[in-house]
Each structure stands twice: as structure tokens, then as C-alpha cells.
Amino acid sequence: MNINVREVHKNDYDQIKDLHSKFNLNILNHDEWIKFWFKNPCFLESNETIPLGWVVEDNNKKIVGYLGNIFKEYYYKNKKIVISFMHAWVVENEYRLQAVLLMRKYFSQKNVEIFMNTSPNAATEKIWLKSNAREIPLKSFKNAMFVILDLEKFIHSFLKYKNIKVPQFIKKIIFYLLSIFFCRKLFFWKKVNQTRKTNLNDNIDKKFDEFWFSYKKYFENILLQSRTSDWINWHLQKKIEDGKAWIISVKDGDKLLGYVICLDTSSSKIALRRISLIDLVSLNDDKEVYVSLIKECFIEAKKRGYHTVELVGFKHLKKQIFSEFGVFKRKLPFSFLYKSTNQINSDFLEKNESWDSSLIDGEASF
Numbered sequence: 001m002n003i004n005v006r007e008v009h010k011n012d013y014d015q016i017k018d019l020h021s022k023f024n025l026n027i028l029n030h031d032e033w034i035k036f037w038f039k040n041p042c043f044l045e046s047n048e049t050i051p052l053g054w055v056v057e058d059n060n061k062k063i064v065g066y067l068g069n070i071f072k073e074y075y076y077k078n079k080k081i082v083i084s085f086m087h088a089w090v091v092e093n094e095y096r097l098q099a100v101l102l103m104r105k106y107f108s109q110k111n112v113e114i115f116m117n118t119s120p121n122a123a124t125e126k127i128w129l130k131s132n133a134r135e136i137p138l139k140s141f142k143n144a145m146f147v148i149l150d151l152e153k154f155i156h157s158f159l160k161y162k163n164i165k166v167p168q169f170i171k172k173i174i175f176y177l178l179s180i181f182f183c184r185k186l187f188f189w190k191k192v193n194q195t196r197k198t199n200l201n202d203n204i205d206k207k208f209d210e211f212w213f214s215y216k217k218y219f220e221n222i223l224l225q226s227r228t229s230d231w232i233n234w235h236l237q238k239k240i241e242d243g244k245a246w247i248i249s250v251k252d253g254d255k256l257l258g259y260v261i262c263l264d265t266s267s268s269k270i271a272l273r274r275i276s277l278i279d280l281v282s283l284n285d286d287k288e289v290y291v292s293l294i295k296e297c298f299i300e301a302k303k304r305g306y307h308t309v310e311l312v313g314f315k316h317l318k319k320q321i322f323s324e325f326g327v328f329k330r331k332l333p334f335s336f337l338y339k340s341t342n343q344i345n346s347d348f349l350e351k352n353e354s355w356d357s358s359l360i361d362g363e364a365s366f
Contacts, residue, residue: 002059005101008052008066010034015063016055023090032238041230042071042082046111054105056091056098065091067102069109070363073226075216076348081223084112085362089124100127107131107339114346115339118362125335133339138355140319141336145327146274146310147189147298151179153307157272188326189298196292200300201247201259204232211256214283222315222356223349227281232261235360239263243304248296250282250289258282260293261360262301265310275301275309278359280318290321298325313358336362 008016013030020027028036037043037052056065068087073080086106091099107115117128148154152175159166166174179186212227225231232247239245249259261279266272277297282289301309311322312332336357340346348354 003064003095003098003101004057005054005098005105006057008055008068010038012055012063016066019063019066019090019092020088022092025088025090027088035238039234040071041226041228041234042073046071048111050111051105051109053087054102056095056102058095064095065098065102067106068363069106071112072361073231074114074223075220075226076223076354077220078216081113081344082111083114083116084109086115086117087363103127103131113341113344114349115341116362117337118359119334120337121334125337128337128339131339133337134350136336136338136355136357137350137352138313138315138336138357139352140316141313141357142332142334144310144312144330144332145319145322146308146330147325147327148182148186148308149298149302150305150307151175151182151186153271153273157267157270157307160270161272185326185328189295192291192295192325194292194295195288196250196257198292198296199249199251201249204229204237204247207254207256208232208259211259211281211283215281218283219356221348221354223354224356225361227279236261236263246300248293248300250292258286258289258293260297262297262309263359264306265359266306272308273306275306276359277309277311277322280311280314280358285317287321290318291324294322294325311358313356313361315353315356318356 013033017027027033043050050071051069053066053068055063058064067089070085070087072083072085074083075081089099089102091102115133117124120128155171155175155178159171206229208227208229215227216224236245240247244264246262247259248262250257258281260277262275263278265276266274275297277294280290280293298309311319338349340349
């Protein structure tokens, strides 16, 4: 069997899309895909060539395997750290033995200090752990919390998820009973007071750069993804334009004190309309700011017809504040893994207090 492993080219999109479709993986449309890879601030600013990923070709030049390579800029103690996130590792069944060749290419990169994977399946996780990767010490990452805004629609989605078919009148009875049983929890979020005025941001401007400069200094002992306006726009500009994301902020005059990024992570498969809080930041970890931002996120999500609002990851303080809104919990099926190289002293990565990771890290927000 003659195969070839090479770097991804711009004109590989159609074949990569076919491979994604065959294995029921989502992929951006062509124009968004090009922007995603070629407008990445790391790609634009780097003096070195950054591979978009690698493909396996058969002897007819057909792409039968793919692994994406997302570069991101992080900081710890104000030192820049280059991190690569693995994306969409997929190989045709008859070429599974060649899948390891893609992984070798990925881990052999010389300009990477830390490798990360935020959504591995069971097989991928096993391979990463055998390659000396570790799970982040933030154990709470696997424990998601959510608030239900529309119980009736949530019940419908839950039954669909469990593949349980019941008559409509039975659903109504379930809804009625659960409405009574969880009455206090379902409406508790409405009773939480907002002490700070919030703003729905139309654009991501230089105020975010000023905020990031202060935030990075104050939380220098936490591994932080860059939050400059360029990075946030790269992540979210198209989604904001499409109404699939929004940013709520708290200001003091012209000064940004904190913000929350809300992203549509709905599941069409079970007809669940869900918003995830993928970033939640404030100067000095101001609880009043956090509470006001979270409450406004619920109000906006309810207004837009979403069924649930969910929080995944984050350090203990932020999870504790979110839990005060009357939440439900679920266990996530994936881990957050990292593998450091000898280019960095990675002792700090083993400490729980060095992490404040959420869905804005890795590929989840794409």
C-alpha cells in the first residue's frame, strides 16, 4: 500500500470536507475555513511556517486521513507560550494503521511548547496518554452546570437524546410534575440581583486590548489564552454577525471592567437550543461584575429563545458564582489533555491554580 503524508494545502478543502462528512464531523464552509486558517493571528505574525495540518494520500492522490493543527498564543507570568491544539483527527477505516503517521507529524513540531486536546474521544485519549500527555488538574472541567430556561423544550430534547418516544400528553404530565418539583430551582435565576449596568457589545474594539493588558498582569500566575481584540475577532466575528454569539460587558465610564462571551452550542440532533458561557473575565475577580454578567446572559438567551445556558470549565470561584443561580449538572464525555515539550518548564501545569480553562480554549468555540 503506497501512501504519502504531507502538509495540508489550501486547495485540499473539498476532499477534507468529504472526509468530515463521511464520519459525521462538522466543518466550516469554504470561505470560513480559509479565513479560519489563514487569518489566525499566530499564522499572520509568525516568521516561521505553521502547518495547517497533515493529510494521508493513497496512491491515487485521494485524501484518506486528516489531522488539523490550530496554533494559539498563551501567556504565563507574562511570557508568551505557543500552544498547538489538535483538531479533527480522522482516517478512513482501511488506513487506520497509518493514522499514527499523522500523530508523529503533529508531535514532531519544533516551534510548539505545549500540545493540547480539548475534545478527544476514548481512542484518541488513550493514544495521547500513552504519549506522556496528562489531564489538566482542573477536575471540574468534566462537570458542566446549566440553567434551564424552557423546561418543556428541554424535556422534549432529553427524551429525544434518550430515544424515548412518548405521547404528547405524557410529555405534558412530565412537564407539569417537574415544574412543581423543580419550581424553586427553575426560577431562582430571576431573583438574583444585578448591581452593575451591563452592555451588549456591537463590536470588539481597542478597549478589549486595554482590558487584556491589565488582566494579563493581574492574573500572571494563570495560563491565559490571548484576549486581544484581534484574537477575539478571529474567534467570534462571524458568529456575532450571524447572531450565534454575543458579548456582554460591564464598564466604568470608558473602562472595561469585565465581560462574558456567550456562544450558540445548540444540538440540532436533539432539537436543543443551548448557549454556553465560553469566557467570563473581570478585573480583580469582581463578584458583582460576574453576577451581573451571568444574569444578563440568561436574560438575553431567554429573549432569543434558547432552552438552556451552560458553563463548562473555569476555576472554582467562577463555578461557585454560577452555581448560585440554581443549576443542574451533567458529566461531560471528554477530557482536556496537555503534553509539554522540553522547551518549557512545565511544573506549573500540574497545579490546579494555574488553570482557568473553558470552551474558548482549544477548538470547542469553532
